[in-house]
Amino acid sequence: MNDTLKTIYERRAVRKFKDKSVQKEIIEQLIDAGRMAPSAINMQPWKFYVLTKKEDIHEFSIETAKAAAKGVLKSGIKNIVKTVSNAIHLSHGIDFHKATDPIFHGAPIVIFITSSKDDEWAALDIGMCSQNMMLAAKSMGLESCPVGLGKFVEQTKLYSKLNIPESEHVNIAIIIGYGDEEPIGKERKKDNVYYI
Numbered sequence: 001m002n003d004t005l006k007t008i009y010e011r012r013a014v015r016k017f018k019d020k021s022v023q024k025e026i027i028e029q030l031i032d033a034g035r036m037a038p039s040a041i042n043m044q045p046w047k048f049y050v051l052t053k054k055e056d057i058h059e060f061s062i063e064t065a066k067a068a069a070k071g072v073l074k075s076g077i078k079n080i081v082k083t084v085s086n087a088i089h090l091s092h093g094i095d096f097h098k099a100t101d102p103i104f105h106g107a108p109i110v111i112f113i114t115s116s117k118d119d120e121w122a123a124l125d126i127g128m129c130s131q132n133m134m135l136a137a138k139s140m141g142l143e144s145c146p147v148g149l150g151k152f153v154e155q156t157k158l159y160s161k162l163n164i165p166e167s168e169h170v171n172i173a174i175i176i177g178y179g180d181e182e183p184i185g186k187e188r189k190k191d192n193v194y195y196i
């Protein structure tokens with residue numbers, strides 16, 4: 001397997017990190033890798049808001065978890081079973097209520113990626129940008145996890161601290177750091193290719 005494929009196959013969503021900071025230079029390299037992603041009509045819609053202070057990250061995690069829980073409740077009874085089980089991440093065994101850092105998992109770096117609210121392609125672009133960053137991280141000895149629940153930061157009292165303009169919204173948060181666990185890769189579905 002070549003190095004690129006090896007990185008793709010070995011990247012995992014990691015949710016346990018060593019208490020070791022990530023140098024600013026490395027953060028810049030990861031963001032540069034994100035910027036190299038393709039984007040619809042080359043709009044490069046991404047903006048990066050980076051948290052690096054441990055105390056801030058913890059506080060944001062707690063508040064975002066509360067907002068996520070409320071969001072789940074608001075989503076209505078019909079979807080609740082599905083949504084709650086997504087939100088509490090039953091699939092990877094995280095107890096949303098007991099975990100000390102249920103959203104950002106003690107990572108030393110959290111990057112919120114935002115885009116303009118009126119760019120209909122931005123979510124796809126940012127997916128590609130995020131994956132570039134996560135693969136770059138893996139190739140540099142770091143681990144990461146995309147955190148969709150990070151969107152709920154918008155509904156916290158801390159949101160204004162991020163100085164994200166009203167015209168933007170949070171697409172995703174990426175957590176990055178030196179991993180302290182080696183999750184086993186989940187099997188991929190293989191029955192989804194149709195040659196016509």
Ligand SMILES: Cc1cc2nc3c(=O)[nH]c(=O)nc-3n(C[C@H](O)[C@H](O)[C@H](O)COP(=O)(O)O)c2cc1C
Nearest residue numbers: 011012013015089145146147148149150183185186
């Ligand atoms: C759009 C998106 C949102 C996600 N949101 C979360 C999240 O909020 N919290 C979390 O712990 N993992 C989250 N994940 C990680 C997935 O659970 C993980 O990628 C999936 O279980 C496959 O595992 P793997 O990445 O190790 O292959 C998210 C992944 C994606 C792509």
